[in-house]
Amino acid sequence: MDAEALILTLRLALSTTAILLLVAVPLAWWIASGNGWVRALVQAAVALPLVLPPTVIGFYLLVAMGPLTAPGRALIQVMGHPLAFSFTGLLVGSVIYSLPFAVQPLVAGFGAVDREYVEAAAGLGAAPGRVFWTVVLPMARASLLTGAVLAFTHTVGEFGVVLMLGGNIPGATRTLSISLYDLVQDGNYAAANKTALVLIGFSLVALMAIYLLPGLRRQDGSADVVR
Numbered sequence: 001m002d003a004e005a006l007i008l009t010l011r012l013a014l015s016t017t018a019i020l021l022l023v024a025v026p027l028a029w030w031i032a033s034g035n036g037w038v039r040a041l042v043q044a045a046v047a048l049p050l051v052l053p054p055t056v057i058g059f060y061l062l063v064a065m066g067p068l069t070a071p072g073r074a075l076i077q078v079m080g081h082p083l084a085f086s087f088t089g090l091l092v093g094s095v096i097y098s099l100p101f102a103v104q105p106l107v108a109g110f111g112a113v114d115r116e117y118v119e120a121a122a123g124l125g126a127a128p129g130r131v132f133w134t135v136v137l138p139m140a141r142a143s144l145l146t147g148a149v150l151a152f153t154h155t156v157g158e159f160g161v162v163l164m165l166g167g168n169i170p171g172a173t174r175t176l177s178i179s180l181y182d183l184v185q186d187g188n189y190a191a192a193n194k195t196a197l198v199l200i201g202f203s204l205v206a207l208m209a210i211y212l213l214p215g216l217r218r219q220d221g222s223a224d225v226v227r
Contacts, residue, residue: 004171005179006198012087012175013155016094020102020151023095025144028106029132043107047100054097058164061093065165085167090175093165094155101150109143110136142210149206156202 027046031039049057065083066072076082083089113136121131137144159177166173168182176195183192 002174002176002179002195005174005176008087008171008173009156009175009177012090012094013152015091016098016155017102017148017152019091019095020098021144021148024099024102024106024147024151025137028103028147029110029136031103032107032110043103046103049097050100054158054160055164057097058093058161061089061096061161062164065089065092084165085169085173087166087172090162090166090173093161094158097158097161098151098154101154102147105143105147105150106140109140109146112143113139146210149210153203153206157199 027042031043062084063069064072065075067076067082072082079088083092117135117139118131121135122128126134157177158175159181162173162175162178163181166175166178168174168178174182176199180192180195180199183189183195
C-alpha cells in the first residue's frame with residue numbers, strides 16, 4: 001500500500017472535517033431556525049453535490065481556480081500559483097463536495113431539538129449564543145458526530161473531484177482512491193485489494209462509532225442518526 005497516499009488522505013480528511021464543522025454548525029443552525037425561499041435556496045445549493053456528478057463539480061472548480069476567471073487570477077496573484085493541482089485546491093474542492101454530508105445531519109438534529117428548552121433558557125436570561133452552546137448543541141451531539149463521521153469518510157473515499165482538481169501528483173494530490181485506481185490500471189490486483197480493504201476498514205470503524213459511543217443513543221436503544 002502507498003503509505004504516502006495514506007498520510008495525504010488522512011491529512012485531507014481531517015483538515016476537511018475540521019473546516020466543515022466550523023462552517024456547517026452555524027449554517028445548519030441558520031437553516032433549521034426558520035423557513036422561506038432564501039433558506040430553501042441555500043439548502044438546495046448545499047445539497048447539489050449529492051445529485052451532481054463529481055466530475056461536474058470538479059470541472060467548474062478547476063475553471064474557477066484557473067487563469068480563465070477573475071477569481072482564479074486573483075487567487076494566483078495572492079498564492080503565487082494556481083490552486084488547481086495542489087493540496088490547497090484539493091482541500092477547497094473537498095470542503096465544497098462534502099459540505100452536504102456535514103450540514104444535512106446537523107439540520108435534522110437542530111430541527112429535532114424541542115423549542116421549549118430553547119425558550120425556557122432564553123426566558124431565564126441566557127443570551128442566544130449561550131443557549132445554542134449549552135442547550136441546542138449538546139442535544140444535537142449525535143447529529144454533530146454523524147456529520148463529522150460522514151464528512152471524514154466521504155473525503156477519504158473521494159475520487160472524481162480529487163482527480164479533476166488534483167490530478168495524480170505523488171506526495172501532493174495522490175490520495176488512496178487515486179492510488180487504488182492506478183493499481184487496478186496496472187493490473188496489480190493484490191496491492192489494489194489491500195488498499196481497498198483499508199478504505200473499507202476506515203469507513204466501517206467510523207460508522208460503528210455512531211452506533212457504539214456511549215451517550216449518543218436514545219433511551220430506546222436506537223441510534224440517533226439522520227432520518
